[in-house]
Amino acid sequence: MTWRRFSTFVQWIVLGACVGVLCGGASALFLHLLEKASEVRTGHEIVVYTLPLAGLIIGWVYERFGKPIKAGSNLIIDTIHDGGPEIPLRMAPMVLIGTVLPHLFGGSAGREGTAVQMGASLADALAYRLGLTQEVRKQLLAAGVAGGFGSVFGTPIAGTVFGLEFITLGRIEYNALVPALVASVVGDMTTRWLGIGHTHYPAPPHVPLSSLLLLKWLLFAVAIAASTTIFIELTHFIKRQMEKRIPRLPFRMMLGGVVVVAMWQLIGMSDYLGLGVPMIVRSFEDPELPVYAFAAKLLFTAVTLGAGFLGGEVTPLFFVGAALGNALSGPLGLPLPLCAGVGLAAMFASASNTPLALSMMAMELLGANVFPHVAVVCVLSYLLAGHRSIYPAQRLWQRKD
Amino acid sequence: MTWRRFSTFVQWIVLGACVGVLCGGASALFLHLLEKASEVRTGHEIVVYTLPLAGLIIGWVYERFGKPIKAGSNLIIDTIHDGGPEIPLRMAPMVLIGTVLPHLFGGSAGREGTAVQMGASLADALAYRLGLTQEVRKQLLAAGVAGGFGSVFGTPIAGTVFGLEFITLGRIEYNALVPALVASVVGDMTTRWLGIGHTHYPAPPHVPLSSLLLLKWLLFAVAIAASTTIFIELTHFIKRQMEKRIPRLPFRMMLGGVVVVAMWQLIGMSDYLGLGVPMIVRSFEDPELPVYAFAAKLLFTAVTLGAGFLGGEVTPLFFVGAALGNALSGPLGLPLPLCAGVGLAAMFASASNTPLALSMMAMELLGANVFPHVAVVCVLSYLLAGHRSIYPAQRLWQRKD
Known part of the structure; x- marks a missing residue:
């Protein structure tokens, strides 16, 4: 040495x-x-x-x-x-x-x-x-x-x-x-x-891969990529429109706040405010979760972030992905916690172009059974979501085609 | 799209x-x-x-x-x-x-x-x-x-x-x-x-990380990197010396065979021949495994591959790493299966400069408890082993200093 x-x-x-x-x-x-x-x-x-x-x-x-x-x-x-x-x-x-x-x-x-x-x-x-x-x-x-x-x-x-x-x-x-x-x-x-604990998510069961399951994961990845695309485009759209019409940040954020409050009143529940961790956990367990939950959270988050509020995208996108997985688990005939877990990771993986990090994250949060499913869906949805990103500064090294 | x-x-x-x-x-x-x-x-x-x-x-x-x-x-x-x-x-x-x-x-x-x-x-x-x-x-x-x-x-x-x-x-x-x-x-x-099964290795228990444990893993990584260095240098040395003295491949391989047979007779057991899968499994469970087992397998493999035999390095290096982990688990006061599992992956990770692939492999073979330990040791031993590799054709993109 x-x-x-x-x-x-x-x-x-x-x-x-x-x-x-x-x-x-x-x-x-x-x-x-x-x-x-x-x-x-x-x-x-x-x-x-x-x-x-x-x-x-x-x-x-x-x-x-x-x-x-x-x-x-x-x-x-x-x-x-x-x-x-x-x-x-x-x-x-x-x-x-x-x-x-x-x-x-x-x-x-x-x-x-x-x-x-x-x-x-x-x-x-x-x-x-x-x-x-x-x-x-x-x-x-x-x-x-x-x-x-x-x-x-x-x-x-x-x-x-x-x-x-x-x-x-x-x-x-x-x-x-x-x-x-x-x-x-x-x-x-x-x-x-320092005494801080982290959320525990239910561990998915072991499911072996099969050709049919691969096909289902492909459909799943298409749904994730479509949601990611809508989320990124919508957030950018809201941001651009607001910046064009309201030059000053405080007023943009005030308006964003008004819209969030209005949506909160309209939907009549508080599940879509804040991080939404309880709803993420519910997505793993509750087959009665509203089908529109993922769309609602997507909208709340796009408005909040588009208006200029700070924080990040991971946890809300965990919510969107897990709820989307929850909604797809019935039609695809797959275990609820597996779909929720895979959706949770794949949504942020495709939004931030980090399929490997999020595959590892899913494994660290949910255990080894989520492999290899989560890696398959993270990679496919990463690819299908195209060259957009929640981080526009990301350098494009390798085109996806 | x-x-x-x-x-x-x-x-x-x-x-x-x-x-x-x-x-x-x-x-x-x-x-x-x-x-x-x-x-x-x-x-x-x-x-x-x-x-x-x-x-x-x-x-x-x-x-x-x-x-x-x-x-x-x-x-x-x-x-x-x-x-x-x-x-x-x-x-x-x-x-x-x-x-x-x-x-x-x-x-x-x-x-x-x-x-x-x-x-x-x-x-x-x-x-x-x-x-x-x-x-x-x-x-x-x-x-x-x-x-x-x-x-x-x-x-x-x-x-x-x-x-x-x-x-x-x-x-x-x-x-x-x-x-x-x-x-x-x-x-x-x-x-x-097609009906082929793979070896099942015992899953290590969950062990939380601590400062002391990190220090132990650093020592562990030093031992792994040293063994990797010896393995690569020894294999190259045997190859070079033989090529210099015996120009024709068939005679080199014959001599290699003679040496392996002689070592087999000398050591008086067959544990170090072939892939050595039974010994890998034993490394996870048997506190009485000979301390020299890793060195013996290292030598058998260096001679076999240095003489020109084909196959690869993964499974023998799994053996070397798992046996080394077995030998270190006592002195370091760590669970046997965890040390064997971490050693198994880290040895090949540092020999082939693939710390991420081998961290994932350990997780796929041994379950989620091997994380994050295996990743820590794979990365540290990858770094400590320097720029040598069992694949000399590997391009050096990023120096390790």
Whole structure:
């Protein structure tokens, strides 16, 4: 072993562990606050009416102080590819508060965007304080992404692969493999050590593959890819239309809040507000789940995110995918928890072009029986969803045709 | 969805399925013959004495008819990267017979080289008969590798990732993702449908990660990387020395056979001949396994492969890794099946630079509890083993420092 490789290795381990502790601590705080916010909201549903006001305030704060960070996860992707100025450290607290508040008031958004942005901005702060080279800095940014993702979901290996997979469409590079792995594993351990638990989903039964089942999974993947396409196009459409008509962010977010409140009143239940974890768990077990549940959650999320609220897409898309799987399990004659589990992972895999990370995530969340089904559906729906992505900054390395 | 993407997709599915059926059929025949060969050998151990004679004959046949295919798996890697003339279809039967015979007579070699070479040569025959473009042809070659690997071990997702991961060090590209997945899944189904079963290994218990455990895994990875380094260097050393002193292959293989027979007599047991599957299973369960078992198998395999026998490295390296894990489980105070399982996967991961494929393989063979431990050790030992590889043709994309 050369001295150069030894010192790089030690550096990766030490820096990766530091990033992991930072990410894990931030995720723990974030998850704790999210849980409190959800508790308050489910206890006092009246607060949902103030979502438009919350949008107005958050929008104003972001407009005033958030210019350099408004690209969110796309800023992280661009910086990992091209370098560029330090990612402002204030991204971490801003995105934290900017995500917890809408959840408190019922917006339908996720967590991974927040975790990834907190992780990356903390990692970049570390890299700049230590005066690291651009190359190592980019590796630490990927480690921050991995650490944020792995710790917020309790899936360290999926976090590692996500950190490497999400920046480019059609390729995984191993240059940040070791720091990403260390950050994700240490981050997950830190979050758990701080007493944060993660949702347990029911484990699907073992089902052997057959030709007929492969055909069913192909149909399933078509449905997932179609939903992904609708979700991405709809969110972009709402965003573009609103930006054209309402130039100022606070008013866009206020209007988004008004629409979410109106939809909430119209549908007459609170199941589609916030992360929607209880509904995800129900999708695994309840054959009576409304068939339209996936479409409703898709709409709530597209409006929330299209209006400019922060958070991310993972958990709402877990909901959409699991509910869609629930709806398809009857017609396809497949076990409910298997369809829900496969749908959960494949929806985000195709929306973010990360089929390998999400296959691993499904395995970490749901056990080994979800393999190989989830990998088959993730890859097929990834391909069928085309070159669109919830992260427009993703570089296209390999066309899908 | 564009017409172009639709037609590519259909083409990938159909061609991938054809490659899968071919690979799966070839693997089934191969596994059936291997089982018969092992049965005959364990029933009549006297045949081991004829290993030198078998080496002489196989060597002569290869010298006479095998020139264009003697690069084996490296020829596949080169062709996937650079194109080049059609891989001769006779590679499939030649490598099949050339692997089964040494197993019959007790040589210590594996199976994946054979499966991969059969799969790729069948895929290439298909590509040439159909007059496909070079681009699609290369994708089908990767699909053949995936189909061979996935079907011979019964691990379709690991097969898929292996087909993409093993050609380049430090990168996975998705250009052949869909055909590789289809070929590997269909290949595995075909092999099972033909009545072939795979070895069941005991599932490790669930063990949560901790800082102390991470430190132990780091030591574990150092031991794995050291063994990998010794294995690769020793095999290359034996090969180089023999090629320098004995120009003709049949005599090299004869001498290799003599040495294996001598070692077999010296050690006084047959545990280190052939694939060694019973010893792999024992590594998961028997705390009394000899501490030197991993070193003995390493030596038997280095001599067998260094002398020019065919087959591959996976199963013997599974043996080496599992036995090493067995030996380390006491000193490290870790559960036996977990150490054996992690060692099994990490040894080949670091020897072939395929940490992701082998992490998935461990999960497909041993269940979800082996995660995240196996991924941690695969990545660390992959990194620590440096830039050497059992496949010298592997392109170096990303240095490990």
